[in-house]
Amino acid sequence: xxxxxxxxxxxxxxxxxxxxxxxxxxxxxxxxxSPKVRAALxxxxxxxxxxxxxxxxxxxxxxxxxxxxxxxxxxxxxxxxGGKIYLTNLQPRVKGLLxxxxxxxxxxxxxxxxxxxxxxxxxxx
Amino acid sequence: MxxxxxxxxxxFELRISSDPAxxxxxxxxxxxFALDCALGQRASHDLGLCLxxxxxxxxxxxxxxxxxxxxxxxxxxxxxxxxxxxxxWGNGIDPTTIRHEPYNPLTPGGVGLIxxxxxxxxxxxxxxxxxxxxxxxxxxxx
Numbered sequence: 120x121x122x123x124x125x126x127x128x129x130x131x132x133x134x135x136x137x138x139x140x141x142x143x144x145x146x147x148x149x150x151x152x153s154p155k156v157r158a159a160l161x162x163x164x165x166x167x168x169x170x171x172x173x174x175x176x177x178x179x180x181x182x183x184x185x186x187x188x189x190x191x192x193x194x195x196x197x198x199x200x201g202g203k204i205y206l207t208n209l210q211p212r213v214k215g216l217l218x219x220x221x222x223x224x225x226x227x228x229x230x231x232x233x234x235x236x237x238x239x240x241x242x243x244x
Numbered sequence: 245m246x247x248x249x250x251x252x253x254x255x256f257e258l259r260i261s262s263d264p265a266x267x268x269x270x271x272x273x274x275x276x277f278a279l280d281c282a283l284g285q286r287a288s289h290d291l292g293l294c295l296x297x298x299x300x301x302x303x304x305x306x307x308x309x310x311x312x313x314x315x316x317x318x319x320x321x322x323x324x325x326x327x328x329x330x331x332x333w334g335n336g337i338d339p340t341t342i343r344h345e346p347y348n349p350l351t352p353g354g355v356g357l358i359x360x361x362x363x364x365x366x367x368x369x370x371x372x373x374x375x376x377x378x379x380x381x382x383x384x385x386x
Contacts, residue, residue: 149271150300151264183267183296184355191352212289219362220355221347 130159131178139171139205140164141232145178148186157189164193170202173235177208187220194226203227205235254281256319262303262332263311271296274319274328281321283384290363291328291382297356298330298378306334306376325365325383333375340369 129152133142140163148156164172172193194204205227209217217223229235256277260266271292278288299315307313316331339357347354360367366381 147268149264149267149296150303151267181293183293183300184359185300187355188352191350195350195352212293216293216355216359219358221349225349 129156133159133163135167135169136173136236138169139173139236140167140169141173141175141236143175143178147181148179148189149181149183150185153183153185153189156186157192160189160193161196164196168200169197170200171205171235172197172202173205173207173229173232175207175232176210176213179213180210181212182216184216184220187216187222190226191222205229205238207232207235254321256317258317260299260315260317261311262307262313262315264300264303267296267299267303270299270317274317277319278326278382281319281326283326283382287382287385291326291380294360294364294367294380294382295328295330297359298380301339301356302330302332302334302376305339306332306337308335325381328380328382330378330380331372331375336371336374336376338369338371338376340367 129144129146129148131143131145133140142163144156146152160172190204197204206217207229208231209228214223217226227235227238229238256274258270258273260270274295275288275292278291279285283291295317302315303309303311314333317328319326319328344354344357345351347358364380365383366379368379370377370379
């Protein structure tokens with residue numbers, strides 16, 4: 120029997136800041152709820168067409184490969200217009216998964232949203 | 245979700261339906277059991293992630309997205325390792341034998357399989373007459 124989870128608040132505080140869209144993800148993300156994260160991120164990229172997507176992952180203690188796939192799909196989309204994705208405040212398990220997936224050098228990693236907002240031109244080209 | 249076992253019995257069985265909403269609870273139950281078996285936190289987390297990936301593959305592919313099919317998870321501690329078995333009654337296809345494009349970090353997909361090969365000491369898929377048995381082995385360190 121499934122334990123009910125609230126998927127309505129996975130993406131918090133999405134806002135436009137200059138050329139960036141900034142948002143926080145909150146909660147454990149797996150196959151159960153990653154489609155909702157996907158919908159929210161792809162919708163924001165389509166609507167706002169930012170040069171940078173900055174995702175604060177402070178509130179994400181765990182994610183699985185389906186969540187990684189959402190991040191990579193979002194990266195593919197933003198790259199079409201020359202954009203980048205910044206991931207901030209990584210928790211140890213999430214950072215470990217990004218390393219296993221060899222994605223730690225492909226996304227731009229930052230310790231905080233502020234640091235990400237101040238970074239320009241780094242990461243994978 | 246039905247569970248049996250615990251610290252004293254040192255045996256574990258969990259029966260779930262193939263609903264992705266069950267993933268988190270199943271993962272946490274196995275991680276907790278692994279910690280009880282002194283596997284260590286990092287190894288327990290690795291095992292939990294790999295269980296998640298095996299279960300998600302069953303839900304998406306072996307059962308084709310159906311959420312009402314059975315999955316049985318058992319765990320058995322050995323002297324130097326913890327063995328977790330996942331039984332399903334799906335299409336019986338061994339996901340490790342499917343031809344994939346070489347892993348490309350810039351393309352979605354493939355991370356689950358990388359987790360299984362890099363984080364486990366052993367993963368064996370054994371076809372059953374009516375499904376599949378996945379056996380995961382994670383050794384204790386030290």
